[in-house]
Amino acid sequence: MVGKRATRFPQEEPPSVVAFLNGQTHLVTIDLGPGLVTSDVISTGSGYPILTNDDMATALEVTYSNLEFNKSILARGVDFDDLTCITPSSGWFGPEEEGKRIVKVQCFSNQDTPNFYMRPIEGLTVTVDIDKKEVIRIIDTGRGIPVPKATHTDYTYTTNSPFSDKAPMTNPMSMEQPKGPSFNVNGHTVKWANWVFHLKPDIRAGMIISQAMIRAEDGEYRSVMYKGFASELFVPYMDPDQAWYFKSFMDAGEFGLGSTAMPLLELNDCPRYAYYMDGVFASADGRPFIQSNMICIFERYAGDVGWRHSEIPVMGFNIRESRPKVTLVARMVASVGNYDYIFDWEFQTDGLIRIKVGLSGMLMVKGTLYENIHDISNTNTMTGPLVSENVIGVVHDHFISFHLDMDIDGANNSFAQVNLVKEQTLSGQSPRKSYLKTKRNVAKTEDDAKIKLKLYDPSEFHVFNPSRLSRLGNPTGYKIVPGGTAASLLDLDDPPQIRAAFTNNQIWVTPHNKSEEWAGGLLVSQSKGEDTLATWSARNREIENKDIVLWYTLGFHHIPCQEDFPVMPTVSSSFELKPVNFFDRNPIMGVKPTFQNDLPVCSVASSY
Amino acid sequence: MVGKRATRFPQEEPPSVVAFLNGQTHLVTIDLGPGLVTSDVISTGSGYPILTNDDMATALEVTYSNLEFNKSILARGVDFDDLTCITPSSGWFGPEEEGKRIVKVQCFSNQDTPNFYMRPIEGLTVTVDIDKKEVIRIIDTGRGIPVPKATHTDYTYTTNSPFSDKAPMTNPMSMEQPKGPSFNVNGHTVKWANWVFHLKPDIRAGMIISQAMIRAEDGEYRSVMYKGFASELFVPYMDPDQAWYFKSFMDAGEFGLGSTAMPLLELNDCPRYAYYMDGVFASADGRPFIQSNMICIFERYAGDVGWRHSEIPVMGFNIRESRPKVTLVARMVASVGNYDYIFDWEFQTDGLIRIKVGLSGMLMVKGTLYENIHDISNTNTMTGPLVSENVIGVVHDHFISFHLDMDIDGANNSFAQVNLVKEQTLSGQSPRKSYLKTKRNVAKTEDDAKIKLKLYDPSEFHVFNPSRLSRLGNPTGYKIVPGGTAASLLDLDDPPQIRAAFTNNQIWVTPHNKSEEWAGGLLVSQSKGEDTLATWSARNREIENKDIVLWYTLGFHHIPCQEDFPVMPTVSSSFELKPVNFFDRNPIMGVKPTFQNDLPVCSVASSY
Structure with missing residues (x-):
C-alpha cells in the first residue's frame, strides 16, 4: 500500500461543499467527526458553481413568462405546446455580464419529433439572470430563417413504429461467460x-x-x-454570430x-x-x-x-x-x-x-435559409456544412x-x-x-x-x-x-481559450x-x-x-456531415497508460x- | 456496379508471374484463355523477387557447411544441435553487394527454449550468395558477448508444464450468436x-x-x-553496427x-x-x-x-x-x-x-556484455534498453x-x-x-x-x-x-529511406x-x-x-521495454475510412x- 498525502508543500484544503446562497459562493469545509463547519469562505474570485437543475428550470420559467419572448415565438409560427428550450452556459466575454449569474436560453420546436435539437428557432437568444429571475436581454435576429422540418429526425424505437426494413441488421450477439464474470465489487x-x-x-x-x-x-x-x-x-463552437459566439462550454464545471x-x-x-x-x-x-x-x-x-x-x-x-x-x-x-x-x-x-x-x-445545429448547397452564393459565410435542409452542423x-x-x-x-x-x-x-x-x-x-x-x-x-x-x-x-x-x-487571448x-x-x-x-x-x-x-x-x-x-x-475537431444527422454514430478516441x-x-x-x-x-x- | 479500368493514361500491364531463373528476373504475362505466354521481359532494373522458403533453406545449408562458421560457433560454446539461424534480408547499401542475390544469416541458441530469438549469438553475420550457393563474407565481432540465458524465455503452453499460478486469470468468455453469424461467404x-x-x-x-x-x-x-x-x-532498426545496419526490412516485398x-x-x-x-x-x-x-x-x-x-x-x-x-x-x-x-x-x-x-x-534483440544498467559506464553507447540480462531491445x-x-x-x-x-x-x-x-x-x-x-x-x-x-x-x-x-x-538519402x-x-x-x-x-x-x-x-x-x-x-516507433520480453503483448494502431x-x-x-x-x-x- 502507498504512503500518501504527506504535505510536502503548503496545500490549500479543497472545500467539502461548494454552495451558492444569496448571490455568494461559499466554500465550506466540514469536519464529519463532530459534524462541524470548520471553514466557510466566500469566494472573491470569478466563477460560480455548477449550474443545478433548479437553475436551469428557473431560467426556463423566467423566459416562458416573458412577453417579448412570447411575441417572438408567435412571430415564428411555433406553437407554445411544441416549444423546448435549453440553457446553454454563457461563458465569459468581458465585464458586461459580470457580477450576476447568467444563462442563455435558446429554443426549438418539438412538433412531430422528440429530436427538437434538429429544429432550432434560429437567432433567438434570451439572457437570464437566474438569481434575480429576470430577462436581461433578448436578441432576435433570425426571424426569416425557417424552423427545419421534423422529417427523418425521430430516432426513437418503439415496438409500434414501422422501423426501416432497409436498416442494416445483424443477428443478436452476446459476450457470454459460462462461469460468470471474473470481477467482484465490494x-x-x-x-x-x-x-x-x-x-x-x-x-x-x-x-x-x-x-x-x-x-x-x-x-x-x-x-x-x-x-x-x-x-x-471544453467544447468551443466555431461561429462568431450573436447567437453562437458564447458556445464555449466547460461541461464538467458548468x-x-x-x-x-x-x-x-x-x-x-x-x-x-x-x-x-x-x-x-x-x-x-x-x-x-x-x-x-x-x-x-x-x-x-x-x-x-x-x-x-x-x-x-x-x-x-x-x-x-x-x-x-x-x-x-x-x-x-x-x-x-x-x-x-x-x-x-x-x-x-x-x-x-x-x-x-x-x-x-x-449535433448542435444552426438554422439557415438554404436547403441545398446550390442555393448558397457564398458558402464561405457558412460556419459548417449543410447536414439537412435548413440545417447547418456548426464546426x-x-x-x-x-x-x-x-x-x-x-x-x-x-x-x-x-x-x-x-x-x-x-x-x-x-x-x-x-x-x-x-x-x-x-x-x-x-x-x-x-x-x-x-x-x-x-x-x-x-x-x-x-x-x-x-x-x-x-x-x-x-x-x-x-x-x-x-x-x-484559438487565440491564446480569446476569452474561451x-x-x-x-x-x-x-x-x-x-x-x-x-x-x-x-x-x-x-x-x-x-x-x-x-x-x-x-x-x-x-x-x-x-x-x-x-x-x-x-x-x-x-x-477532437468535429466538422459535421450528413451522417451525423439526426443522431451521430459514435466517434471515439483514446489514450493509454502503459507499463x-x-x-x-x-x-x-x-x-x-x-x-x-x-x-x-x-x-x-x-x-x- | 462500377465501370472500371478504362485506360485513361498509358498503363504498363503488371506481370502475371514474377519468376527468377538462372540469375535473371522474368516478368511474364500469360493469357489464360489459350494458355500462352504473351510477354516475357527480363528485368533490367535493381531488385529481386520475394525470397522463397527454398532461398532461405539454401542460405542456411550453405552456412551450416561452412568451416569458418562452424569454428565460430564452436568458439562460442554453442552446441550445433542447439543452433537456429535466420535469414534477414540484406537491404541495399551501395555497389558492393549488387549483381548477386544475397541474404544474411544470423544465429541463435535454442538450448532449453523454443524462443531462440532471445538467445542471440551476437556479432556473427554470414553473407551468402544464394544463387552461387557460397559464403561471401563472415563477420564475427562479438565473441566476448555471452549468449543470453534461456531463463523465462519459453512462452509455450503445454498441458504438462507447470504454468504460473500467479498469472492473471479470468473466466472464459465467448461472443455467442444464438441465431448464428449474420455473414455468409460465397x-x-x-x-x-x-x-x-x-x-x-x-x-x-x-x-x-x-x-x-x-x-x-x-x-x-x-x-x-x-x-x-x-x-x-518497412522496419528499420536503429543500430549502425556491422551486424545490425542492414536490418531495414521490407517485409511484404522481401x-x-x-x-x-x-x-x-x-x-x-x-x-x-x-x-x-x-x-x-x-x-x-x-x-x-x-x-x-x-x-x-x-x-x-x-x-x-x-x-x-x-x-x-x-x-x-x-x-x-x-x-x-x-x-x-x-x-x-x-x-x-x-x-x-x-x-x-x-x-x-x-x-x-x-x-x-x-x-x-x-523482439529482435542484441546480445550485450551487461546484465544490469549499473554495469554500463556509458548507456549512450546502447542502441536500445536492457530488456533482460545480456539482452538489448534495439529501437x-x-x-x-x-x-x-x-x-x-x-x-x-x-x-x-x-x-x-x-x-x-x-x-x-x-x-x-x-x-x-x-x-x-x-x-x-x-x-x-x-x-x-x-x-x-x-x-x-x-x-x-x-x-x-x-x-x-x-x-x-x-x-x-x-x-x-x-x-x-531517417535521412532522405539514407539507402533504407x-x-x-x-x-x-x-x-x-x-x-x-x-x-x-x-x-x-x-x-x-x-x-x-x-x-x-x-x-x-x-x-x-x-x-x-x-x-x-x-x-x-x-x-510505430518502438522503444522496447522489459514487458516486451520474452514475447510482446500486442500493440495496435489503426486508421479509418469513414463516410x-x-x-x-x-x-x-x-x-x-x-x-x-x-x-x-x-x-x-x-x-x-
Whole structure:
C-alpha cells in the first residue's frame, strides 16, 4: 500500500461543499467527526458553481413568462405546446455580464419529433439572470430563417413504429461467460484478475478511479495511480454570430458529467453481465438524490489477441501460440444536453489502462435559409456544412482533460521525456547514414513538462519512480501513449481559450496539490480563467521526485456531415497508460489459452 | 456496379508471374484463355523477387557447411544441435553487394527454449550468395558477448508444464450468436449486413479487399473501394553496427505477408464462429501449396455503442435510446520471422472501415556484455534498453503502407484537403476573437496531395465523387481518419529511406496505374529504390476527377521495454475510412436495440 498525502508543500484544503446562497459562493469545509463547519469562505474570485437543475428550470420559467419572448415565438409560427428550450452556459466575454449569474436560453420546436435539437428557432437568444429571475436581454435576429422540418429526425424505437426494413441488421450477439464474470465489487472496490481499484461516482467528474494497483508476479500489489478522472471538457463552437459566439462550454464545471449521467440502458449501453453502480449526490437544496445505474462495469472479450507467435516452417519449430485478450471496462455516459460522452476506463491484464471517450447524441445545429448547397452564393459565410435542409452542423472542437495522479510504486515520481532523435553516422562508420537514438530528459520543473505533441519530433512520456529500480536497474514506470488527438487553435487571448487554457498543451505535469483538481478551475461558470491548470503551472514548480499529477487532454475537431444527422454514430478516441519497465517481463506470459471446453453451450431463448 | 479500368493514361500491364531463373528476373504475362505466354521481359532494373522458403533453406545449408562458421560457433560454446539461424534480408547499401542475390544469416541458441530469438549469438553475420550457393563474407565481432540465458524465455503452453499460478486469470468468455453469424461467404465474396466485398488471400499483401460496396437506404449497393491492401511494411532498426545496419526490412516485398501467414489458432487468434479461408499460392517451383486457415472472418460485439442519446429530465423527454455496435472483422496474421503482424479490416454498419495493425511476437534483440544498467559506464553507447540480462531491445520503427484504391460511387474521384484554419474576428464583430473555419482545397496534381500530418495545422482528407452529389448538393465521399501514427525520421538519402521513400509522407494520392501496386516497388529485395511510390509520384500527374489511389502509411516507433520480453503483448494502431456526406443521413438510425429475448441461454460445457 502507498504512503500518501504527506504535505510536502503548503496545500490549500479543497472545500467539502461548494454552495451558492444569496448571490455568494461559499466554500465550506466540514469536519464529519463532530459534524462541524470548520471553514466557510466566500469566494472573491470569478466563477460560480455548477449550474443545478433548479437553475436551469428557473431560467426556463423566467423566459416562458416573458412577453417579448412570447411575441417572438408567435412571430415564428411555433406553437407554445411544441416549444423546448435549453440553457446553454454563457461563458465569459468581458465585464458586461459580470457580477450576476447568467444563462442563455435558446429554443426549438418539438412538433412531430422528440429530436427538437434538429429544429432550432434560429437567432433567438434570451439572457437570464437566474438569481434575480429576470430577462436581461433578448436578441432576435433570425426571424426569416425557417424552423427545419421534423422529417427523418425521430430516432426513437418503439415496438409500434414501422422501423426501416432497409436498416442494416445483424443477428443478436452476446459476450457470454459460462462461469460468470471474473470481477467482484465490494462497496466501491473493484477486484478483477490482477487489478484492484476504487471506483466512485462523482457529480462533476462523472467517475473517479483511485488507488489502482496491479499484482506483480511475486504477488505484491503495486500502486499505479492514486487518482484519475475527467477534469474538464471544453467544447468551443466555431461561429462568431450573436447567437453562437458564447458556445464555449466547460461541461464538467458548468453542468457536471455526473449530474448529467442518466441511467444506462441495459444490454445496449453495456453488455449482459454488467454490474451497475448508482451515484448518490446532493441536490441544489442539499438533499440527496440517486443517479441510478450511472456506471457499469463489465468484462470484454472482443476477439482480440493478448499476445501471439507462430513460427514459419523453415525454422524447424511448430509453434502456434496465441492468448485471447479479456479486459475490464468501467463506463459512464454524460448526456450534456445534446451531446453524449461515453467514458470508458479499460483495464488490461498486461497492465495497460486505456481511457476512451466516445461521442454520440445530437449535433448542435444552426438554422439557415438554404436547403441545398446550390442555393448558397457564398458558402464561405457558412460556419459548417449543410447536414439537412435548413440545417447547418456548426464546426466545433471537444477537449477532455484528464487528471492522472500517478503513483508508480509510491507517491514520489518523476517525469521523463524520452525523445527519439536522429543521429548521423560518421563517415566510414556504417553503410547507414542515419538512425534514431533515445535521449532521456527528466523534467525538473513544470515548464520542462509542458508538451505539444509533434509527429516529427517524437517522444515517449514516462512517469517513473526514481527510487525503485527493476531487476535490471531500469526505473519502474508507466508511459502515456497518446492516440488520435487534436489541439486547440484559438487565440491564446480569446476569452474561451483563456478559460480553457489547459488546452494550450496536450501534456502537463504538476506537483500534487489538493486544491488543483479541476483543469478549468474550481468555479467555472462565467470564470475569467484565473484558476486553471495554466495559471497554477505558470509558477513553474519543481516536479522531480515528487508526488506529481500528469494531465492529458484528448481532443477532437468535429466538422459535421450528413451522417451525423439526426443522431451521430459514435466517434471515439483514446489514450493509454502503459507499463514501461514496471514488470520484470511480460506479465501475461503465463495466461492460459482458450479451449473448446471453456466455451459455453448456448441456445436461443425459449420465448424467442 | 462500377465501370472500371478504362485506360485513361498509358498503363504498363503488371506481370502475371514474377519468376527468377538462372540469375535473371522474368516478368511474364500469360493469357489464360489459350494458355500462352504473351510477354516475357527480363528485368533490367535493381531488385529481386520475394525470397522463397527454398532461398532461405539454401542460405542456411550453405552456412551450416561452412568451416569458418562452424569454428565460430564452436568458439562460442554453442552446441550445433542447439543452433537456429535466420535469414534477414540484406537491404541495399551501395555497389558492393549488387549483381548477386544475397541474404544474411544470423544465429541463435535454442538450448532449453523454443524462443531462440532471445538467445542471440551476437556479432556473427554470414553473407551468402544464394544463387552461387557460397559464403561471401563472415563477420564475427562479438565473441566476448555471452549468449543470453534461456531463463523465462519459453512462452509455450503445454498441458504438462507447470504454468504460473500467479498469472492473471479470468473466466472464459465467448461472443455467442444464438441465431448464428449474420455473414455468409460465397467463394471469396463476403456478404454481411449492408456490406458486400471480395476477400482474396495474397502471397505478398496477405489479404486483399476488393469491390467493397455498401447498401444505401434505397437498396442500391454503392461502391466504396475498388481495392485495398497492405502494400509494403518497412522496419528499420536503429543500430549502425556491422551486424545490425542492414536490418531495414521490407517485409511484404522481401518475404511476403501471405507466405508468412501461418494457420490461425482457433478460439485464440479468432473467436468461435469465425469462418476460416485458405490461401492457395505457388511454391518456388511453381507448384501450388495451401496456406490453410490463413484468414478468419468473424462478427464482433465488444460492448460498444453504435449511437445513443439520453435526455436529462429538465427537458421533459424521457429518452433512453442506445444501439449496440456489431462489426465484421477479416483478420490475417503474418509471422515475418520474429514479429507477428495482426491485420484487421473491420467493417461497421455505419459505413466506417477500420484498418488495424497489431504487433506481437518477439523482439529482435542484441546480445550485450551487461546484465544490469549499473554495469554500463556509458548507456549512450546502447542502441536500445536492457530488456533482460545480456539482452538489448534495439529501437526500431514499423511503417505499413496501405494501397487504397477508392471508388466512391464510381471510378472517377477527387481528393480534397479540408483544412481547419483559424480566423480572426473583426473588431466589434463578436465578443469572440477567433474561431476555426474550413477551407476546402481540391488537389489538382499529386504534389497537392503529399501530406505530412500536423497537429497544429489540421485537416480532414476526403476522397469524393465530384459527379455525384447528395440530396443537399454535397459531393459524396469518404474521409481517411488517421489515428496514432509515427513518421520516418531517417535521412532522405539514407539507402533504407530511399528504398522506403513511401514513408516520406503519411498520405499520397496517385492516379490509378496497374503497375503501381507495391509502394516499395515490384522487385524489392536489394532494390535501389528507383521504383517506389515516391518515384512514380515525382511525375506530379493530374489526379482530379480521375480513378485515384489513396496511400496511407501507419507508423510505430518502438522503444522496447522489459514487458516486451520474452514475447510482446500486442500493440495496435489503426486508421479509418469513414463516410462523409456519402449517406443522406445516419445509416444506422433504424437499427433495433437488443432485448433480453435476443440473447442466448447458455451453460458450461458438459465436459467442463
